[in-house]
Amino acid sequence: MGKKLEYELQINQKEAERVEAVLHLLKKQSPPLTLKQEKFCNNACVKRFLKCKGESVKKAAKQLRACLSWRESIGVEHLMADEFSGEIADGVAYVSGHDDQARPVIIFRIKQDYQKLHSQKHFTRLLVLTLEVAIQSMAKKVDQFVLLFDASFFRSASAFMNVLLGTLKMVGEFYPCRLHKAFVIDPPSVFSYLWKGVKPFVELSPITMVVSSLDFEESLEFSDFASYPRASSLRFDPSSVSSTAKIGSCSSSRFSFTVSHSLDSLKPWHLSLTDTSASKVGPTTPALVGPALISPLNARSYSFASPVARTSRGNACPVKKSFFPSTPLPQKTQVMDRERINHPRTPKPSFLQSPALFFRKECHVSRADKCRESFVPFLKFYRRPYDEMTYRSKMRPPLGGLISTISPQLRRRHMSISQRF
Structure with missing residues (x-):
């Protein structure tokens, strides 16, 4: 020590x-x-x-x-919120709150036409004001913030790229080691291709991630999703089968087939789209087949059933039938213990997976998942409705302007109607 x-x-x-x-x-x-x-x-x-x-x-x-x-x-020392009353009312740039580590979360909801109506210096002063408010609201041992860029208001990928690169360059040069993470949410479709080309030349690109809000429409947490059966499963859902007919012609929810009685027919079976489970083919006496009811394991043809379904049929031993008469075999004297038989498991279907996954690197496959997992703690700030008074309460003089000197009892609660929920 x-x-x-x-x-x-x-x-x-x-x-x-x-x-x-x-x-x-x-x-x-x-x-x-x-x-x-x-x-x-x-x-x-x-x-x-x-x-x-x-x-x-x-x-x-x-x-x-x-x-x-x-x-x-x-003119950072002379910045005041009164200069940007319209932007603050509409929630163009604001501090939404603080994360679990007490880092302020800044949201930029800048529209594409904003820079056409305002000068570059005015836009830069707005960004600096928002960053200064976030720094003022930091705790003593906190020195970083999080940026959320809502790019859904942009139709041009190049226009949004100019805004993003200008903001990241300003933060990297004049606010070094202040940015914890940056997220670009719902950018235009061409933005991903432009970002790949520009990414190696951006200093803060390793901590800048691109996410889509469509991946989080169901819930805030991934654990709330309902568990659905796999699309590649080879078994039926037992709740979907409500048939009580005895074993006869095999039927399922998709098709059924019936065996012909004539032995000299070239096609002893034929397909039909109707339910023929009521008809019985061959011997159906309890001595030979047994009163087994149709279940998810036997309500299909043997060729589509799993190995477990083909080998186990309840308590009755499977009886192989042939279309041509054959000499009956002698009865078995030994009783087989079914508990000792190791039935083969259903193999995991691999034909539905793309072969390209085997040639990808793990970093490329899990890149999107890492971005989504990193964005989950900040999703609540992105969806939280904007409250102007709550944002103004984070401003300290002189950034707050004249309105910061008004008593809180006289303030009117203002909710911007331009924000998306």
Whole structure:
């Protein structure tokens, strides 16, 4: 334990030295840092920039200086919610809540025509305001957020790609190590092909996933799905068979066949679409066949039955019949113990599976499943209806604007009608 503590102390000391080196480089550069900029460049902020740049002091100082210049050009210190009253009322970009790890979940529901009606700087300021509100609502030990991009309002895949890449680039450069996961929900059909080509050049692409809301229409949890029988099953559902006729001509829910009485016929059987279970063919006395009723195991032809159905027929021993008379065999003197007989199991049908699955890698097969499983904890935030007052309550002055100074008793609860449920 003593060596472990010494190792941790050495690591913390090296991190503190690198943080001091970055701050020293920033103070040497011109123009000098303002009070608000010095407050922004705290130890946690410098550590995130160092982690993003591989613990390089010069690269971290350079990117941090670029971030400070960008924040000054955007006017982050003067952002107010009153500038985006229309967007906040419609829920274009907002903080929906916090996940199990207290990370804020941000939802972007931007329409395709929004950028045509507003300038790029106005759109960037809206995104920055939403990110700043999410950062303000974080707990002390939390420093990451989750992004949900609702792309269902876009008809053009290239238009949405521009919005997505611009947002991810801004987050990666000016909010390093802040993004935990990003989900693209219901993008246009061509988006997946464009994303494959752009993905290697996007820094945050490993934590960006594409999902479809159609996969979660039944329920929030996968355990709520009803258990249906497999489509490739070779057995009938017992509840679907309600016939009580004795063994005669074999019938099922799909077809039936009857054996001809004439022995010289070329086709001793013929198919029919009618139920012929009432007719009896051959000897049906209890001494030879037994009063066995039609069940899911015998209500079909022997060629389609499972091996268990072909070998076991209740308590009566199977009697092989032939269309031509033969010499009867002597009766058996030994009684076979059916419990010792190991009936072969029904083989798992593999002819319904695609052969391409055997040549795929496991990572490609389970990629979609991993994306769906990762999105399940955030599905409730995506489906939750937007409440403007709940979102405004997360804003602290001066981001909240003038409305944040009004007493909560005088606020009117506003539910946006443009949100999908």
